Amino acid sequence: MSELHDIPTGQADPYLQVQPxxxxxxxxxxxxxxxxxxxxxxxxxxxxxxxxxxxxxxxxELDAFSQSGxxxxxxxxxxxxxxxxxxxVGEVFKLISAADGSLGQLPQNHxxxxxxxxxxxxxxxxxxxxxxxxxxxxxxxxxxERSSKNVADFQTRIEPDGDGFVVSGQKFFSTGAxxxxxxxxxxxxxEGRPQLAVVPRDTPGLKVINDWSSFGQRTTASGTVLxxxxxxxxxxxxxxxxxxxxxxxxxxxxxxxxxxxxxxxxRGALDDTLDYVRRHTRPWIDxxxxxxxxxxxxxxxxxxLQVRLRAAEAVLDLAADAIDLALREPSEDSVxxxxxxxxxxxVLTTEVAILASNRLFELxxxxxxxxxxxxxxxxxxxxxxxxxxxxxxxxxILGNYLLNGVKPPRHPxx
Numbered sequence: 001m002s003e004l005h006d007i008p009t010g011q012a013d014p015y016l017q018v019q020p021x022x023x024x025x026x027x028x029x030x031x032x033x034x035x036x037x038x039x040x041x042x043x044x045x046x047x048x049x050x051x052x053x054x055x056x057x058x059x060x061e062l063d064a065f066s067q068s069g070x071x072x073x074x075x076x077x078x079x080x081x082x083x084x085x086x087x088x089v090g091e092v093f094k095l096i097s098a099a100d101g102s103l104g105q106l107p108q109n110h111x112x113x114x115x116x117x118x119x120x121x122x123x124x125x126x127x128x129x130x131x132x133x134x135x136x137x138x139x140x141x142x143x144x145e146r147s148s149k150n151v152a153d154f155q156t157r158i159e160p161d162g163d164g165f166v167v168s169g170q171k172f173f174s175t176g177a178x179x180x181x182x183x184x185x186x187x188x189x190x191e192g193r194p195q196l197a198v199v200p201r202d203t204p205g206l207k208v209i210n211d212w213s214s215f216g217q218r219t220t221a222s223g224t225v226l227x228x229x230x231x232x233x234x235x236x237x238x239x240x241x242x243x244x245x246x247x248x249x250x251x252x253x254x255x256x257x258x259x260x261x262x263x264x265x266x267r268g269a270l271d272d273t274l275d276y277v278r279r280h281t282r283p284w285i286d287x288x289x290x291x292x293x294x295x296x297x298x299x300x301x302x303x304x305l306q307v308r309l310r311a312a313e314a315v316l317d318l319a320a321d322a323i324d325l326a327l328r329e330p331s332e333d334s335v336x337x338x339x340x341x342x343x344x345x346x347v348l349t350t351e352v353a354i355l356a357s358n359r360l361f362e363l364x365x366x367x368x369x370x371x372x373x374x375x376x377x378x379x380x381x382x383x384x385x386x387x388x389x390x391x392x393x394x395x396x397i398l399g400n401y402l403l404n405g406v407k408p409p410r411h412p413x414x
Contacts, residue, residue, distance in 0.1 A: 015057070015210065015221075017138070017181045017201050024136030025069035026080075030088040033073050037092040040068060041099035048100040049374030055218050057210075058103050062138075062179055065096070071107055072133040074114050079130040086253075086320035090260040094313070097264025098271065101381035102219040104264050106176050108257045109141035112412075113184050115253045116196060119243040125235065129198070132182065139198070140180025140208075142225040146172035151389075152411060156227060158187035158195050164233045167197050171225040177201075178208045178221035185227060186240070193241040197232040205230040216377075216384030244410045247335035249326040251414045252342040256319055258388050259342065262349035263316055265385060266309050269356040269378040274302070276364045276375070298363050305356055312348035319345040336407035339414045343394040350391045353382040389413045 027033050044061050051058055065071070070092055075081025089111070097104025110133075117129045133139070148155055156169025167187045177183050183206065185197045199206060205228040212223040243250040281292035289295060319341040326338040357379035361368055368375055397414065400406040408414040 093260035094264035098268035140177035216380035
């Protein structure tokens with residue numbers, strides 16, 4: 001079982017990741033990317049229940065995932081990548097998240113970092129970081145903080161120091177950091193602008209603690225990162241504040257990935273509902289039926305779930321198309337449209353993930369709650385991941401845009 005506490009002094013960090021020993025695979029088409037995700041999803045599904053139950057981190061699975069080439073599909077073609085559409089990105093996240101919600105979430109910040117490298121980095125930085133991603137390197141994250149006034153009130157500071165910088169602070173919700181090769185740290189400068197300082201996982205002064213104790217998304221290791229006077233060369237600092245000073249798809253991309261994970265969680269819950277009802281659920285005593293799969297009320301409820309999931313995935317595809325357009329033709333209008341479509345998708349995927357994981361038990365029956373089936377992970381994962389940002393504010397920006405023509409504020413949560 002993974003330890004939920006700090007590593008004792010004097011012991012080596014068992015999760016310390018070094019650069020991959022062999023280069024990752026290079027995928028040559030979006031069809032190949034989706035086929036690869038389907039194959040990996042089938043493999044990851046096999047021990048998903050045991051990993052969740054034991055809080056066993058998916059180290060081997062994560063290596064297979066990043067070495068497959070899927071973690072670099074958004075690297076632009078001019079830098080040697082596939083330059084995949086966001087419809088393909090969404091399908092990859094849905095497939096993996098349906099099999100194992102934690103594995104589906106682990107690359108979310110890696111993809112966001114790659115987007116910001118594209119928006120804000122210098123040409124030299126783009127070549128360096130995109131080459132790392134193509135080689136199979138994983139970027140974790142040290143973005144959010146636990147006790148700040150709000151999610152954008154960063155207390156972590158970056159200050160000039162000689163020919164580089166020094167960063168100090170503390171982070172939480174650091175999904176992917178424990179098992180990353182590089183950790184991007186969001187810190188604010190003297191002018192209050194967020195900068196991204198990207199450092200190797202073994203950098204002196206950087207400490208990742210496996211203290212994630214949430215009841216859901218148990219094996220994301222989304223715990224604490226301590227940053228104590230970490231030295232960062234100037235060449236590894238990216239001015240990510242610029243992405244929100246001008247219209248870019250930075251916010252929509254971050255939110256789109258969240259929505260795709262939620263759609264995958266809903267898909268996984270529905271798949272397991274169908275399987276359980278077919279094999280185990282008994283018909284109700286008053287139905288006069290031989291099999292629960294003939295129960296008209298169960299059929300109606302399943303049909304309702306399918307329609308809601310189809311609708312959520314369809315709007316997610318519309319959001320993907322809007323993001324692709326905003327990337328090709330960035331403007332105030334195209335970025336606002338991408339934010340609006342993504343907000344619509346986030347509302348629908350949140351609702352269907354929670355509904356599907358809750359209705360699973362209503363349709364499957366009391367016996368489905370037994371620990372041996374591990375079905376509770378669907379509800380726990382959906383409930384935890386959908387808390388990433390409040391859907392009630394999605395409704396607000398949608399209504400304000402529709403009625404008053406007010407474009408959504410530009411930040412990572414829109």
